[in-house]
Amino acid sequence: MKLFFRHLGSGEPLIILHGLYGSSDNWHSMGRELSAEYSVYLVDQRNHGNSPHSSNHNYDLLSDDLQEFMKEHNLDSAYIIGHSMGGRAVLHFGLKYPERVRKLIVVDISPMGNEFRQNAPEIVVHNRIIGALQQIDINLITSRDEADKLLQQSIALSSIRQFLLKNLKRTPEGKFRWAFNLKTLSEKLPDIFTGIIRENETNPESIPQFPLLFIKGALSGYIRPEDEASIRKYFPWSEITIIPGAGHWVHAEQPAAFLKAVREFL
Secondary structure, eight states: OOOOEEEEOOSEEEEEEOOTTOOGGGGHHHHHHHTTTEEEEEEOOTTSTTSOOOSOOOHHHHHHHHHHHHHHTTOSOEEEEEETHHHHHHHHHHHHOGGGEEEEEEESOOSBOOTTOTTOHHHHHHHHHHHHHHTSOTTTOOOHHHHHHHHHTTOOOHHHHHHHHTTEEEOTTSOEEESSOHHHHHHTHHHHHSOSBOTTTSOGGGSOOOOEEEEEETTOSSSOHHHHHHHHHHOTTOEEEEETTOOSOHHHHSHHHHHHHHHHHO
């Protein structure tokens, strides 16, 4: 799949993958900062942003999309950052294609599966978001303000609503459309919740080693204490950095501290 991307700066390649409902645009400010030192590729993953839509969405496909992207741009290896869903995607990529990883950063997501924990923050939040989005008749709304009022019924935080509404785009006919593929993402949420590592099924000795950093927002519940213990078990050579005052959107909530952690690791 030919993915849309934005390119900033020059130097050694650094690829950044966004999270669920996101796009390369969410990382433009951070990419601009890092472009002083790296050739930064901000990529829209399938079913997001300006990249093609597909009826399939899982980590095998997302990691193969990244492999294809690197081949297309003649990148033998790269520094790679992924947030949330993008974090699982890049970790899956690293385990599948370790020779293409220089250093890898996973931002605020556990490598462990939580599809069996129905009360997990990730599952609760995203089920609520999907439900709220599905309640909007995209063919009837006439403004973003109208869509925002509809989302308020289920999503109290304005910051989350504005993040989602960045995906509301005008069609040539003056109607609205979602940039992300809401149908596929809603159907494939179980695949997105699925972890890269399965406890007692994955052999730690089979995992390839490459420089690896997990960044966690101190206020986020996406990496639990038991997940940290599993990271130590399956990736004992990796590092874990906790950013104070940050929730799940670490790079947006504490950009200076996040940027410092990234630069120190890279």
